[in-house]
Amino acid sequence: MGTTQRMARFIAEAKFEDIPAPAVNLAKLCLLDAVGCALYGTTRPLGKIITGVVEELGGKPVSRVLGTRIETNAVNAAMANGTLGHSEDFDDFAAGHQAVLLMPVVLALGEEQRASGKQALLSYIVGFDITTNVTHAMGEDHYGKGWHNTSSIGTLGSTAAAAKMLGLDEMQTRMAIGIGASQAAGLRGNFGTMTKPFHPGNACRAAVMAAKMAEKGYEASPDIMEHRFGYAAVYGEQMMSLANCTRHLGHPWALMGSGREVANGIRIKIWPCCGGTHGANTAITHLLKKHPVKAEEVERVDIVTTQEPSCMAPNLRWPKSGLQGKFSSWFTVASIIVDGGKLDLSSFTDEAAARPAVQDMLKRVSIVQDPEHAGRPHRARGGSHWLDLTVTLKNGERLVAARIEANNARGDTYGWETKEAVFDKFKLLAGAVLKPSQVDAALNAIMDLDKAKDVRAVVDSVIPPR
Amino acid sequence: MGTTQRMARFIAEAKFEDIPAPAVNLAKLCLLDAVGCALYGTTRPLGKIITGVVEELGGKPVSRVLGTRIETNAVNAAMANGTLGHSEDFDDFAAGHQAVLLMPVVLALGEEQRASGKQALLSYIVGFDITTNVTHAMGEDHYGKGWHNTSSIGTLGSTAAAAKMLGLDEMQTRMAIGIGASQAAGLRGNFGTMTKPFHPGNACRAAVMAAKMAEKGYEASPDIMEHRFGYAAVYGEQMMSLANCTRHLGHPWALMGSGREVANGIRIKIWPCCGGTHGANTAITHLLKKHPVKAEEVERVDIVTTQEPSCMAPNLRWPKSGLQGKFSSWFTVASIIVDGGKLDLSSFTDEAAARPAVQDMLKRVSIVQDPEHAGRPHRARGGSHWLDLTVTLKNGERLVAARIEANNARGDTYGWETKEAVFDKFKLLAGAVLKPSQVDAALNAIMDLDKAKDVRAVVDSVIPPR
Numbered sequence: 001m002g003t004t005q006r007m008a009r010f011i012a013e014a015k016f017e018d019i020p021a022p023a024v025n026l027a028k029l030c031l032l033d034a035v036g037c038a039l040y041g042t043t044r045p046l047g048k049i050i051t052g053v054v055e056e057l058g059g060k061p062v063s064r065v066l067g068t069r070i071e072t073n074a075v076n077a078a079m080a081n082g083t084l085g086h087s088e089d090f091d092d093f094a095a096g097h098q099a100v101l102l103m104p105v106v107l108a109l110g111e112e113q114r115a116s117g118k119q120a121l122l123s124y125i126v127g128f129d130i131t132t133n134v135t136h137a138m139g140e141d142h143y144g145k146g147w148h149n150t151s152s153i154g155t156l157g158s159t160a161a162a163a164k165m166l167g168l169d170e171m172q173t174r175m176a177i178g179i180g181a182s183q184a185a186g187l188r189g190n191f192g193t194m195t196k197p198f199h200p201g202n203a204c205r206a207a208v209m210a211a212k213m214a215e216k217g218y219e220a221s222p223d224i225m226e227h228r229f230g231y232a233a234v235y236g237e238q239m240m241s242l243a244n245c246t247r248h249l250g251h252p253w254a255l256m257g258s259g260r261e262v263a264n265g266i267r268i269k270i271w272p273c274c275g276g277t278h279g280a281n282t283a284i285t286h287l288l289k290k291h292p293v294k295a296e297e298v299e300r301v302d303i304v305t306t307q308e309p310s311c312m313a314p315n316l317r318w319p320k321s322g323l324q325g326k327f328s329s330w331f332t333v334a335s336i337i338v339d340g341g342k343l344d345l346s347s348f349t350d351e352a353a354a355r356p357a358v359q360d361m362l363k364r365v366s367i368v369q370d371p372e373h374a375g376r377p378h379r380a381r382g383g384s385h386w387l388d389l390t391v392t393l394k395n396g397e398r399l400v401a402a403r404i405e406a407n408n409a410r411g412d413t414y415g416w417e418t419k420e421a422v423f424d425k426f427k428l429l430a431g432a433v434l435k436p437s438q439v440d441a442a443l444n445a446i447m448d449l450d451k452a453k454d455v456r457a458v459v460d461s462v463i464p465p466r
Numbered sequence: 467m468g469t470t471q472r473m474a475r476f477i478a479e480a481k482f483e484d485i486p487a488p489a490v491n492l493a494k495l496c497l498l499d500a501v502g503c504a505l506y507g508t509t510r511p512l513g514k515i516i517t518g519v520v521e522e523l524g525g526k527p528v529s530r531v532l533g534t535r536i537e538t539n540a541v542n543a544a545m546a547n548g549t550l551g552h553s554e555d556f557d558d559f560a561a562g563h564q565a566v567l568l569m570p571v572v573l574a575l576g577e578e579q580r581a582s583g584k585q586a587l588l589s590y591i592v593g594f595d596i597t598t599n600v601t602h603a604m605g606e607d608h609y610g611k612g613w614h615n616t617s618s619i620g621t622l623g624s625t626a627a628a629a630k631m632l633g634l635d636e637m638q639t640r641m642a643i644g645i646g647a648s649q650a651a652g653l654r655g656n657f658g659t660m661t662k663p664f665h666p667g668n669a670c671r672a673a674v675m676a677a678k679m680a681e682k683g684y685e686a687s688p689d690i691m692e693h694r695f696g697y698a699a700v701y702g703e704q705m706m707s708l709a710n711c712t713r714h715l716g717h718p719w720a721l722m723g724s725g726r727e728v729a730n731g732i733r734i735k736i737w738p739c740c741g742g743t744h745g746a747n748t749a750i751t752h753l754l755k756k757h758p759v760k761a762e763e764v765e766r767v768d769i770v771t772t773q774e775p776s777c778m779a780p781n782l783r784w785p786k787s788g789l790q791g792k793f794s795s796w797f798t799v800a801s802i803i804v805d806g807g808k809l810d811l812s813s814f815t816d817e818a819a820a821r822p823a824v825q826d827m828l829k830r831v832s833i834v835q836d837p838e839h840a841g842r843p844h845r846a847r848g849g850s851h852w853l854d855l856t857v858t859l860k861n862g863e864r865l866v867a868a869r870i871e872a873n874n875a876r877g878d879t880y881g882w883e884t885k886e887a888v889f890d891k892f893k894l895l896a897g898a899v900l901k902p903s904q905v906d907a908a909l910n911a912i913m914d915l916d917k918a919k920d921v922r923a924v925v926d927s928v929i930p931p932r
Contacts, residue, residue, distance in 0.1 A: 045683070046684065046685075049679065049682045049683055049684045050679070050684070052682055053675070053678055053679055053682060053684075056526065056539075056678075057525055057526060057539040057541055057542075058524065058525045058526035058539055059523055059524045059525050059539075060522065060523060060524035073522075073523040073524055073525075075523055076523075145695075145699060145700055146693075146694070146695030146696065146699045146700040147700060148648075151648075178655075178656055178659070178661055179656075179661050179664065181653055181655075181656075182614075182617075182651055182652050182653045182656050182661050182664065182665060182668070183649075183651050183668055184651055185648055185649050185650055185651045186648050187647055187648045187687075187690065187693070187695060187696055187697065187700055188695035189644075189647075189687045189689075189690050189693030189694070189695040189696030189697070189699070189700075190644055190645075190647075190648050190686050190687050190690065191695070192687075193644070193685045193686050193687055194684050194685040194686065195644055195645050195648050195684070195685070195686035195687070198645065198648065198679075198684075199648060202648070202649055209519070212519055212522075213515065213516070213519055213664075216515045216518055216519060217511070217515055218512065218515045218516070218519075218660050218661070218664075219512075219659045219660040219661070220656050220659050220660065220661035221653075221655045221656050221658075221659055221661070223655075224653065224655050224656065227612075227653070227655030228612070228655070229611075229612030229653060229654035229655040229657070230612065230653055230655030231653065231655070233611060233612045233655070234611055234612040234613060234653055234655075
């Protein structure tokens with residue numbers, strides 16, 4: 001049996017009863033977090049544009065754009081909600097940004113299909129497993145070359161979730177994977193622009209289309225993963241392991257963390273910026289807690305890391321906009337110093353980014369790759385990864401942060417995700433669109449999703465009154 | 467000035483007055499041919515599915531699906547028409563399949579915008595130039611690895627046409643190119659399935675979305691072509707020449723043929739199958755004219771060529787369906803012999819493909835790569851390309867076809883495209899959907915497109931009466 005068939009069989013055969021309760025609980029938490037991010041996204045310039053386009057396009061009103069009164073077809077709703085959810089880069093990450101690849105698909109198709117909450121959660125968890133395992137199997141050259149793995153790989157996970165939502169059989173699912181694979185895209189060159197958030201939106205759109213087409217009998221290669229001119233050949237950069245795409249599917253469930261690097265549990269973000277900046281953010285935040293120095297005392301900040309600076313964050317040395325700042329460790333470290341340890345949504349407005357104090361501090365931050373790790377142009381799997389940060393004060397004093405040891409420099413955001421903290425984050429984000437009483441009702445509705453007879457009840461809870 | 471900006475400036479500044487009259491005439495002819503293919507596509511299984519999906523999705527009724535009564539938004543109309551136009555692989559080719567990347571965009575947006583015929587033709591010709599030049603600049607590893615260049619490169623040409631249709635300025639066009647580039651996709655592994663025709667449909671959809679988003683202020687990298695993690699880096703396989711993307715834009719207009727290999731004029735197809743089979747088709751057709759042997763006399767057919775067989779046609783050694791047969795030189799040669807020189811739409815039904823005489827003849831056709839060219843795993847640019855075909859009869863006689871010398875083994879289909887022959891092809895294809903009087907009216911409407919005040923008049927002409 002080939003890789004594509006194995007994947008399809010896993011997707012088609014998965015049952016809610018197979019899923020351990022902690023995974024269901026975690027999926028609800030991730031979904032909640034992504035819904036909060038999408039709600040907040042409607043208030044942002046890029047959110048207004050994408051919802052404006054979707055409103056103009058129209059479509060049978062069977063699914064809704066979260067946080068708005070827009071009713072449209074499931075394809076457009078999934079596209080809009082995926083884009084909105086990623087607008088601040090504040091959504092969770094684990095083998096790419098998973099929640100914004102899955103939440104939009106299961107809510108849009110859930111509404112259309114009047115599916116149960118259990119069906120939505122099962123589809124979410126199955127899609128998570130596919131993305132995680134394919135990412136693990138991919139090899140490093142993929143991201144290193146310039147692919148935005150969240151969409152270029154995640155399209156397959158979104159497609160898995162969509163296929164499961166429509167209850168496709170094994171062969172239909174193989175077709176859906178084939179159609180989905182021919183739409184996988186997303187360039188890291190668009191990081192720091194509005195088009196990065198569009199990537200998961202586009203993946204969700206592609207997935208819903210693929211599943212709908214397959215449901216109606218549209219055909220693709222049944223073996224697109226392993227085909228000589230297929231997914232592994234084209235996206236895998238000759239380093240992809242087909243065996244690893246399926247070896248661990250459901251054993252263990254990737255959502256629970258598996259001990260493997262890319263499935264090391266989900267990071268629900270505390271900072272609204274690229275995960276690549278979180279290692280440096282952690283180092284400087286800890287240092288400032290110990291040594292609460294003021295910006296004007298700082299002569300320079302030196303970061304030495306195993307990774308090439310452009311891979312910690314995509315090469316945005318001199319960000320001009322807040323959106324660009326989200327992808328620049330230089331910028332996040334500078335902001336944290338200027339704002340005395342704080343880094344939140346207000347740090348990434350264009351006005352905040354343009355502050356002379358931040359722009360001045362940017363010049364004082366240096367990031368260099370440890371010479372012994374040079375020639376490994378992107379994050380490499382395995383081995384030790386670390387980040388050292390030193391602050392030199394104008395008085396000559398040198399303050400050295402504790403070394404950040406982390407895969408992918410994610411710092412100590414591990415374990416941050418208590419349920420209550422995620423609830424608070426949701427309340428902050430949803431509160432930008434909904435009244436406090438509705439925020440609480442929405443939170444309860446999402447956390448009760450496994451008991452919901454119809455996914456529409458959850459979406460109802462986050463639609464603002466006229 | 468960078469590559470993306472050069473491309474955008476060319477697109478934004480092009481004027482109808484710049485275009486030589488023969489290019490306008492040729493664009494009309496290509497558009498006519500593509501419309502005919504799309505009309506025929508509505509009668510095919512894949513056409514019925516894609517139109518069914520679009521009908522189910524709905525959308526503001528501002529653009530139409532050709533040959534149907536479906537009114538939808540420009541995004542869905544472009545997607546459907548692109549898919550329909552490529553359903554039989556009977557549409558033109560030159561640096562990929564151009565007409566199905568451009569016709570759907572200029573008609574769907576032309577209807578929506580109530581644009582003039584001149585605007586549509588200008589956009590068509592500009593989009594053609596972009597696709598052709600980027601393809602010329604791409605390098606060979608792209609297609610060889612498994613990309614379907616028609617969509618993976620053509621998305622940029624579609625986006626150029628869409629940007630021109632909306633009259634975007636230079637910076638908006640750069641944004642549209644950035645958004646479009648992050649949607650470029652399409653795997654050759656799906657050749658021989660319904661998903662291959664979806665590739666240009668998806669490119670057209672991506673292009674209309676990109677232009678609409680950019681028009682409303684959505685942002686992307688202004689330098690996506692040359693960005694370190696941009697289009698050339700990811701799709702160019704380290705062989706792409708950025709300089710060649712723009713060196714010849716408009717000088718000469720690629721639609722007129724430029725003497726460069728990938729722009730060597732358009733091939734309007736005489737056979738409804740992959741262009742990769744046309745060299746072998748030409749050889750056997752000529753040989754049978756000289757020596758009208760019967761299938762039962764044939765012991766074996768030996769083809770030796772400079773190209774790897776899988777690149778003449780994507781490795782479909784034993785096609786089972788008619789759709790698979792379109793991508794197999796073994797199949798097309800076998801069919802031509804069995805049917806005494808004939809290869810037309812009727813050769814590619816599933817029933818025709820399953821005929822014992824064809825399946826038996828398949829076994830007798832051998833294609834091998836000339837040993838001196840081994841190790842060049844895909845079509846290589848430059849140098850001599852040839853194909854030798856020999857038929858050995860059961861009586862021991864050997865019949866040798868004239869060597870086919872051709873770039874990309876396209877055989878002698880050069881120069882076939884007389885206006886009248888294209889008209890006849892359109893009548894055949896459109897006649898499957900429209901009454902003869904309407905066919906003639908549609909032909910006249912399209913050939914008068916440059917005089918049309920509103921593109922809707924052309925689409926009106928190919929909508930069947932209720």
